[in-house]
Amino acid sequence: MSLKSALAKPFAKRIYKSVLKWANNPIETQEKVFQNLIADAAETAFGKDHDFVSINNHSDFVKRVPIRDYEGLKPYVERVVAGEDDVLWKGKPLYFAKTSGTTSGAKYIPITKESMPYHVEAARNAILLYIQETGNSKFVDGKMIFLQGSPILKEQNGIQLGRLSGIVAHYVPKYLQKNRLPSWETNCIEDWETKVDAIVEETLPENMTVISGIPSWVQMYFEKLQQKTGKKVGDVFKNFNLFIFGGVNYEPYRAKFENLIGRKVDSIELYPASEGFFAYQDRQNEKGMLLLLNSGIFYEFIKTDEFFNENPRRITIKDVEIGVNYVMIISTNAGLWGYNIGDTIQFTSTKPYRVIVSGRIKHFISAFGEHVIGKEVEQAMQEAILETKIRVSEFTVAPQINPEEGLPYHEWFIEFENEPDDLELLAQKLDESLQKQNVYYFDLIEGKVLRPLVIRKVKKDGFKNYMKSIGKLGGQNKLPRLSNDRSIVEGFPHVD
Incomplete structure (x- = not known):
């Protein structure tokens, strides 16, 4: 066992204990997040427009801050894009995560110095909780890959602009840099098929232990590996035993993946988005992902069958029920307020709070x-x-x-x-x-x-x-x- 592998276990135990502290006190944790968000944004343009100084509780917030999607928040975002300070959050964002909208064209989702660390921390903690539960830390000695967008960023009025996965690529911890694939040069290839071909060539001779990405695109990588070698992925990478995924439900792909790999491997499901990192799988044999209540995000929920009513009821974590479809509404330390990300979720557990993504309110x-x-x-x-x-x-x-x-x-x-x-x-x-x-x-x-x-x-x-x-x-x-x-x-x- 290497030093890195040995050190991972006590680190995982420490993180596990810190997660338990807030997971076992969910209501108090969310209340603290809520109060901090309101206080920190009180002097912003949005905070002044919505009278944040007089908001003391969730009921006050509901009266002053309506539900908005990107179109509703766009006038404020455009001011931030133009270079104005203190609009949605104090100062300027560090980044804009650029995403492709349908009705909005390109969407610019702010990421601030307060919100950015949580994107990195959540991905790290998901792996550490897996180590804590299974005792498996050998994979940290092998090579790891995340199929992601280009890390090349542009600048606009002093704010870096790029895809979320490309932004996060700049935050890979130093202790994982030597383990990380693909290379910077390969990661910067814009054409996806050319990029996957290059990744195949780059990873073939390596000891791949962790592979991660959206299942549909990892599938393309696996198929190209199989075409190149004539072997199952599990035979090409004999120590590959952990698949990390997010973005879509893995179950429709599972049988196909097990056929491509040639055997079963452990998996960790993540729930990241440009707007925030919301949840990750914390137990291998529990349904659902642990909702991150201590990550600078305040959550509200609206029943999907009430969402299109004139004044749908907005509830907090303490009032949710298991098995009900909710539209998830967020307010964050990146300056999103009463924001509808478009996802629908269901709770699978309330001790602790675990969720599954059930779809999109528009899909x-x-x-x-x-x-x-x-x-x-x-x-x-x-x-x-x-x-x-x-x-x-x-x-x-x-x-x-x-x-x-x-x-x-x-x-x-x-x-x-x-x-x-x-x-x-x-x-x-x-x-x-x-x-x-x-x-x-x-x-x-x-x-x-x-x-x-x-x-x-x-x-x-x-x-x-x-x-x-x-x-x-x-x-x-x-x-x-x-x-x-x-x-x-x-x-x-x-x-x-």
């Missing part, structure tokens, strides 16, 4: 009032994969409102790794699972408003080519699991 199908969400289609697919042993590369779902004949239906576009023997049986299993999960969908099928779902087989690399065609191949980009219109699937290459 649903309710063309007929069924309000099917991402979690439901992913669970249906997961159950079907377990029953039929199929492997799926990617899929998305859209409503077919005006079919050429017959009743409308949900159309599932699926790219298979190995095609099922009976496509109709698979469609039946998916539909039955969806009906069990969603009573509205069940009623529409029973009432002959909808007919059962239809599967379209997507050609190999169809999804990859689609993402490439819209300039969103690789990095942190993700394909929506479902949508309420046909903008994604219209003209999509598939096999009838």
Whole structure:
């Protein structure tokens, strides 16, 4: 055992104890975060506009600060982008994490000197809690890779600008620098396919122990490794035993990954975003990720079925219920206030508070009032994969409102790794699972408003080519699991 590996265990134990302190006192922890945020931002332009000096509790905050998405906060953000001080948070941000919006075009999410450390600390702590639980620290001696965006940053009015993953790349601790791959030069390659090819060449001779990234893009890396070597990834990297992922639900990819790797490996799920690092998996055998209540983020929650009401009820951590879908609202030490990040979550535990991401408030199908969400289609697919042993590369779902004949239906576009023997049986299993999960969908099928779902087989690399065609191949980009219109699937290459 190396010195680095040996030192990791007592460090992990110390971090575990510090996490327990706030996790076991969630209400007090969030109240302290709330009071600090209000006090620190009272003299900002936003704080003055919303009378922060008179805010004493959450009820006061709700009266003064409405829920906003990026469009609602944009006038303030534009002032920050223009170089103005003390607008959303004291001083200027260190960075803008630039993300691609749909209605907003490019979005500029501020990251401040107060918020930046939490992005780094959360990723580190997720690994340390894994070490504390499993006792496995040998992987710290091997090479680690995170498939991420370019670390090249631009400057605008004294503020660094780049992708979140590229910004975070500048904060890899010194003790991990020698373990980190890819090289700086490879990481700076902009074209994603060229970059992955270079990563394959760079990692092949190395002792890879940790591989991390968004599953859909790690899958491309694994496939290229297999094409290059003719071997399973687990045979290429014999000491690879930890996969760290975030951004999407891993379960639809699990069977495919285990086939590519050739064996099972441990995994850690993360929940990072440009707006903050919200949660990470703290236990291998517990469902859900530990919600980070001590990271400069104050959380509010609105039930999804109330969200579009005129005045939906905003609750704090103390009033949430297990198994209910909530829209998550955040206020942060980066200057986001009453901010709707667009994610929907469910609590799996309240001692401690653990969550799963159930979808996006904008990503649903309710063309007929069924309000099917991402979690439901992913669970249906997961159950079907377990029953039929199929492997799926990617899929998305859209409503077919005006079919050429017959009743409308949900159309599932699926790219298979190995095609099922009976496509109709698979469609039946998916539909039955969806009906069990969603009573509205069940009623529409029973009432002959909808007919059962239809599967379209997507050609190999169809999804990859689609993402490439819209300039969103690789990095942190993700394909929506479902949508309420046909903008994604219209003209999509598939096999009838």
